[in-house]
Each structure stands twice: as C-alpha cells, then as structure tokens.
Amino acid sequence: MKFGVIRFPGSCDEVDALLACRRFGDAELLWHKDRDLRGADAVVIPGGFSYGDYLRAGAIARFSPVMETVTRFAADGGPVLGICNGFQVLCEAGLLPGALLPNRSLRFVCRQVDVVVENADTPFTRACEEGDRLSVPVKHTTGRYHSPGVSEEEVVLRYAPGQNPNGSQDDIAGVCNAERNVMGLMPHPEHAVDPLTGSADGGRLFQSLALAQPAGAGPAVAPVR
Amino acid sequence: MRARVLIRPKEGILDPQGQAVEQALPALGFSGVRNVHVGRLIELEVDDLSQVPQMCERLLANPLIEDYEVMEAPRHADGGAKR
Numbered sequence: 387m388k389f390g391v392i393r394f395p396g397s398c399d400e401v402d403a404l405l406a407c408r409r410f411g412d413a414e415l416l417w418h419k420d421r422d423l424r425g426a427d428a429v430v431i432p433g434g435f436s437y438g439d440y441l442r443a444g445a446i447a448r449f450s451p452v453m454e455t456v457t458r459f460a461a462d463g464g465p466v467l468g469i470c471n472g473f474q475v476l477c478e479a480g481l482l483p484g485a486l487l488p489n490r491s492l493r494f495v496c497r498q499v500d501v502v503v504e505n506a507d508t509p510f511t512r513a514c515e516e517g518d519r520l521s522v523p524v525k526h527t528t529g530r531y532h533s534p535g536v537s538e539e540e541v542v543l544r545y546a547p548g549q550n551p552n553g554s555q556d557d558i559a560g561v562c563n564a565e566r567n568v569m570g571l572m573p574h575p576e577h578a579v580d581p582l583t584g585s586a587d588g589g590r591l592f593q594s595l596a597l598a599q600p601a602g603a604g605p606a607v608a609p610v611r
Numbered sequence: 612m613r614a615r616v617l618i619r620p621k622e623g624i625l626d627p628q629g630q631a632v633e634q635a636l637p638a639l640g641f642s643g644v645r646n647v648h649v650g651r652l653i654e655l656e657v658d659d660l661s662q663v664p665q666m667c668e669r670l671l672a673n674p675l676i677e678d679y680e681v682m683e684a685p686r687h688a689d690g691g692a693k694r
Contacts, residue, residue, distance in 0.1 A: 485673055487676060488628065
C-alpha cells in the first residue's frame with residue numbers, strides 16, 4: 387500500500403499525515419503542482435491553510451494542478467481522504483457533499499473529542515465496527531458542516547453526544563461520497579496514532595485504507611487492534 | 612468595466628457573525644437593529660460583465676451556502692480602483 391500525501395502552500399499537517407501513513411504502508415509527499423500521483427494507491431489531503439484560506443477555506447486549492455489528477459483518481463474509484471482543510475478542499479471540489487462554515491462559536495476550537503463510527507463499510511473505516519468510539523483531536527475555526535442533501539449512508543462519523551465542537555448539522559464529523567471512495571472529516575486522525583499523545587485511535591482510518599488495498603497489489607498489513 | 616459582487620450567507624443558514632454584530636450594536640446604544648448579516652464585497656475590473664455570474668458560481672461564491680449579487684461599480688475619478 388502506498389499513500390500519497392499532498393502538500394499545498396500553507397499545508398501544515400502533511401508531515402504528521404505522512405508519518406501516520408508510514409505506520410501502515412509506504413508514503414510519499416506530493417506537491418500541489420504535481421500532475422502525477424507517483425503510483426499512490428490512496429491519496430491523503432492533509433490539514434492546514436492551503437493558499438492561505440483566501441476567499442474561502444479550500445476554494446483556491448481545488449483548482450491546483452494536483453487536484454485535476456486527484457479528481458480523475460477518485461472518479462476511477464481510488465480512495466481519497468481529506469482531513470480538516472483537506473475536507474474543505476474536497477467539498478469545494480464537489481467530490482463530497484456539503485460545505486464547511488465558520489464554527490458556531492466563531493472561535494478556534496482545539497480539543498480532544500470522541501467520534502462514533504456510523505458506517506464501517508467504507509475503505510476508511512473497515513478496521514472499525516459501527517458504534518466504535520474514537521478519541522481524536524479537532525483544531526479548526528471553519529468546521530461547521532452543512533449539507534442540505536447529505537444522505538444517512540454518506541455519514542461516516544458523528545461527534546459523540548454532547549461533544550459537537552462547532553455546530554455541525556446532525557453532529558456530523560465525517561462524510562463520504564455515494565461511491566464511498568472519498569471521505570472527509572474535520573477531526574485529525576493523523577495526530578492520534580501513538581498512545582504517547584493520548585490516543586492511537588486515529589490510526590484505525592489509515593489501517594483501514596491499508597486493509598482496503600486491492601487484492602494482488604502486495605502483502606496485506608497485519609491488523610494492529 | 613468595474614464589477615461589484617456582493618456575497619451574503621444564504622437565508623436560513625446560521626450566521627453567527629451577523630448575530631454577534633446584532634448583539635453588539637445595542638450594547639453601544641443603537642436600538643432597532645434587526646437581521647444583521649455579514650458577507651463580503653469583491654470588486655474586479657472585467658471586459659465582460661456578463662461573465663461575472665459564472666465566476667461567482669465557480670469560484671467567488673459557494674452557491675451551496677452563499678447568495679451573490681453582481682452589479683456594475685462606479686469608477687473612481689482616476690479610472691482605477693482606489694487603494
């Protein structure tokens with residue numbers, strides 16, 4: 387399994403994402419001007435402030451050269467995971483339903499939250515079971531998910547009851563597309579891959595992607611649960 | 612020509628910025644203020660004003676959460692934008 391982690395000008399979580407991926411497979415950084423995913427089996431769009439979040443978070447990044455390739459990769463069924471700013475980019479690109487609005491509090495929130503796995507039948511959550519609670523941090527100002535048309539099947543993660551940090555509709559923390567090969571979430575699983583930092587639960591998403599590797603493409607990664 | 616694009620949060624979408632301003636004004640002694648919404652203004656020099664709505668749909672606004680309004684902006688006396 388090879389992960390490609392995209393770095394935009396203004397990304398800031400790409401190295402943590404890269405290191406999280408490397409716990410479960412090979413991983414390489416891709417630059418926003420790349421038009422080639424260099425053989426990546428899965429793409430991760432990390433958190434940060436791509437292009438300074440000018441205009442709206444993710445609005446400019448979606449037009450970067452690499453996103454043309456990512457859009458084709460996703461259309462061909464390739465798994466794409468967007469974290470925080472990456473989620474905003476995927477929504478702006480129309481690869482995921484909905485949009486992210488400023489937090490209800492208008493404040494930056496930075497805290498550990500529990501999210502509940504609502505759908506374990508995706509390439510991103512198959513190392514989990516429905517109802518599992520994962521402890522992961524959030525840190526954002528523009529994380530209030532809004533989507534008039536999102537379906538229940540597209541909801542992958544919800545903030546645990548009483549823990550919605552931003553006013554997201556129906557406590558939604560992470561969604562996928564109808565085909566389930568593109569997922570975005572506001573919490574940061576890449577910051578929760580080692581017990582040293584309080585939780586290793588976030589690793590389950592990267593582990594899921596490694597398990598989701600197509601048959602015959604290489605050795606399967608042993609589960610670490 | 613100079614175009615002016617007004618972008619507002621779509622009706623029905625919670626606008627905490629507007630609410631914060633609405634609550635701040637009475638604290639300063641201004642009464643009778645209602646329905647405050649905070650959006651943004653984009654001014655741009657264009658050859659063809661009729662292209663601006665498309666620019667809004669694709670980049671300047673996010674039609675899922677924002678409404679936009681395009682108009683021709685008055686030129687400044689020096690013929691350009693005042694900075």
